[in-house]
Amino acid sequence: MAVFSSNLGYPRIGERREWKKTLESFWNGAISETELYDTMKRLRLRHVQKQMKKGIDLIPVGDFSLYDHMLDMAFMFGYIPSRFQHMSRGSLETYFAMARGAKHQSALEMTKWFNTNYHYIVPELENTTPILVENRLLHLYEEAKQELNIDTKPVMLGPITFLLLSKKYDHNDFKTHLSSLIPIYIQVLKELYEAGVSWVQIDEPILVQDIDETIIRFFHDVYDAFHAALPSLHIILQTYYESISHYKEIVSLPVAGIGLDFVHDEGINVSHMRKWGFPDDKVLAAGIIDGRNVWKSSLEAKANFIDHLAHYIDVDRLIIQPSCSLLHVPVTVQHEQSLPPLLKEALAFADEKLDEVYELTQYVKGDRTIDDFRHYDRHYQSFVMSSSRNVQSVQEALANIETYPTKRIDYSKRKHDHKKRWNLPVLPTTTIGSFPQTKEIRQARLKWKKGEWTEEHYQSFIRKEIKNWIHIQEKLDIDVLVHGEFERTDMVEFFGEKLTGIACTTNGWVQSYGSRCVRPPIIFGDVAFNKPMTVDETAYAQTLTHKPVKGMLTGPVTILNWSFVRNDIDRFHVLRQLALAIREEVLALEKNGIGMIQVDEPALREGLPLKRSKRTRYLEAAVEAFRLATCSVQPETQIHTHMCYSQFEDIIEAIDALDADVISIESSRSHGELVHSFEIYRYEREIGLGVYDIHSPRIPTIEEVGENIERALQVLDHHQFWVNPDCGLKTRNAEEAIAALKVMVEAAKIYRQKLVTKTVSQ
Ligand SMILES: Nc1nc2c(c(=O)[nH]1)N[C@@H](CNc1ccc(C(=O)N[C@@H](CCC(=O)N[C@@H](CCC(=O)N[C@@H](CCC(=O)O)C(=O)O)C(=O)O)C(=O)O)cc1)CN2
């Protein structure tokens, strides 16, 4: 055996977001299907070639996608929901319609990929019998072979994770679905093998969750079958994001290699190796470079770790790789021009991480010594010691954390104050915060950032937008207004730019879903409030209307989960620092006459640890942070919060414990399921279950919105219920946003009227 360097997945978006721009040009008709395919092919091959030049031996193919890798799997197996079956199978039109919805078909649901800010399309299996529509992996392998003469490593999601993450089938039929998928996987693998593939990576991240014995038995069925059919193909069974729960059983499966995450496993994977050893007929694909954070590694410490692994496995059976796909980090540090130099030197994005993988592989081969690594991360080390990480006022506040209120007067008492203060109609209407971020707004911001526009010019442009949208909201007759968030690039980045201790990149883009990207801020030091961040725009909006304007902030948990966080202290310390900083902003808004303040926590569910045993601690910390941020307000101030993109059933008690007066939750793509959880859990506060999907350009009908209201009112009291969209409207255009809101307000009015008639007739 030889030692290999490997990668699990490379960012799709391209160094300059070429991928995003190409997709969007195709969607708005600026380029043809052929141009789309050609550009995508060029990008895909460029990525393979780049990895080859960096000395990566096992280069993934199949990680690249035109939208999402789960959707690719569903598509490859012909899992086309019936509402799309009139479209031609395998066509690009069908593919994008499933992802984004079409005129008469709603899109498939989209949800969080494990504990990340990446979202996947949830396949709907219905009673489809899968077939192999196209062996995508074979084409990708052959493409790289023909064009670049590189033997790549096809990567795909394994059948068990695929099925467990899919929906619209009876889970009692899991076995039947699995039985029909196994031969198809085997066909894919067989064709790959015959084409000359030697290594295949099959991802089964579900193995890091708490799965039971029955599922483990299915793992035997699947991998026994693969082995029986293709005894000579080298399959790596790959896991990531956590330690695996059934180590002993999993490492005994008949595969050539096991991929483990040694970064996010809290030492558990190694302790399993210590306890049970590692089979001597397998390779260990060792994930030792952090694929989810951006700090340079201490290669010295990593080399020591490899030496430690050597107690349990011959080093010539090691594959050195990142802990997971590099999908979650930006492409390269190279193009960053505005980061403080010391910080820039402390960072490693995808490309730099691959260099680290290469270096460590050379170490295992004996071509590097630990001495060679001594100075590699010196900038990172000096950074760790810097004063930005030891701000006295922050440290003092943390030491006195118990002096900050985390409890308000009883909800039952303050609720009456709120009813009196605003006297809103039943089923009040509102929106989630953002209005369309048009090209014009983004370009204005770009000009301001480049210095072509003065601060005043930009500010007055933003005010014009606010004014326009306050008028639009009044005309639509919405009850609780928002200023529209026009001044924000992104809800997390915006606060990252203003808080002390956080830096923002210029080109550090990461895919969030489809073509949408984010630049996660880098929390490098102690976090502190500097000066009010949202008061000017919010207070200005309030001067324009007699209706209440809701202040709009991003909560501490979300800032934490959507940033790259320093790793020298416990994350929960950072969380408390963020909570105290946001608390200052809440108080500043309140002081300036804003009576409703929404503190968004869309990432609260996403941060939930994959292992149940760790959840209580996380949820306690998250709830504490939210309460630290919000509980210092006066009883008459109404605190709102908002969440989206998640399954909420298992955190509903924590949601309650936030003690927010009003919550809005995304629910239209999975309405029935969410409403059902309120049958079981008696939620007493005010709540808006999103009544239409904002991710689709489709305008909902009054009937659809009405049905959603009606279903919610079956389990929630009408005095509790708010009517709002699923999430902010920043990704829509003005025309779509206005048309949909009009429908929403009309539907709310119809139901209001129905309620009045009902009360009168009773
Ligand atoms: N951080 C985060 N995570 C989240 C969400 C979120 O809002 N934020 N929402 C959920 C869904 N995820 C989303 C992620 C991204 C976007 C989104 O709209 N992203 C925008 C980028 C937003 C942004 O930061 N824009 C900047 C920079 C825009 C830009 O590309 N500027 C051009 C110039 C302007 C132009 O010509 O368009 C350039 O630099 O070249 C700005 O507004 O200033 C995009 O990909 O298009 C939406 C939802 C869950 N996770």
Ligand code: MET
């Ligand atoms: C991803 S949650 C978004 C909440 C934010 N207030 C907005 O409307 O965009």
Ligand SMILES: [Zn+2]
């Ligand atoms: Zn949202």
